Amino acid sequence: MSRVLLSALLLTACAAEVPPRAEPGDPRVMPVGATAALDGSFSEGDGLSYAWSVSPELGASLTEPESPFATLTAQAPGLYTLSLEVCDESGRCDVAETWARVDAPGDTSRISDWSPDLFGGAESGAGLPGGFKDDEDDLCERCRQAAKGTSSQWVQFCKSLPDDTVDERSIRGSCQSQNLKASNVRNNWCSNYFCD
Numbered sequence: 001m002s003r004v005l006l007s008a009l010l011l012t013a014c015a016a017e018v019p020p021r022a023e024p025g026d027p028r029v030m031p032v033g034a035t036a037a038l039d040g041s042f043s044e045g046d047g048l049s050y051a052w053s054v055s056p057e058l059g060a061s062l063t064e065p066e067s068p069f070a071t072l073t074a075q076a077p078g079l080y081t082l083s084l085e086v087c088d089e090s091g092r093c094d095v096a097e098t099w100a101r102v103d104a105p106g107d108t109s110r111i112s113d114w115s116p117d118l119f120g121g122a123e124s125g126a127g128l129p130g131g132f133k134d135d136e137d138d139l140c141e142r143c144r145q146a147a148k149g150t151s152s153q154w155v156q157f158c159k160s161l162p163d164d165t166v167d168e169r170s171i172r173g174s175c176q177s178q179n180l181k182a183s184n185v186r187n188n189w190c191s192n193y194f195c196d
Helices: 002-018 116-120 131-150 151-160 171-176 181-192
Strands: 028-031 035-037 047-056 059-063 071-074 078-085 095-104
Touching: 002 071, 047 059, 071 078, 071 095, 131 151, 131 181, 151 171, 171 181
Parallel strands: 028 095
Antiparallel strands: 035 071, 047 078, 059 071, 078 095
């Protein structure tokens, strides 16, 4: 067997071993009544099938959820988790999440308004969700360690956070939206939420 043929067979065998990877796109902020285009076409894998879902289902709906290009229509304000599952021809699957914040008419807040002060400020009448204020130093360090790690380690860290919401905003959802970002971007997210 020639070296060229052997190399081609090895490359083909290795390529088939690459698992699918879902890529649901960036988070978004939209007003009630708006329709947003979802784009899962940057997902990786051969012969992919797509399955979008939204949670909670009440207040938002999906059109063409089995297409890489689904659409989200928001009928009520809130924070919605958008999940994309992709499966390849071998039956291997991957799921990733992003989110959409749907604002009521007249809401002028922006993503950049989200800060630890919003969740833990005296004017909010509450500390950080889940007692974060009491455990701030440890949480800061854990967050920074996860930021340096793999995407899986980051997701595990995000899942360890309580799914508390304050003013319809979820810290866990915000954390998970950083999953595919570079480690320095995740580290900045940690600084904004948990570190002085």
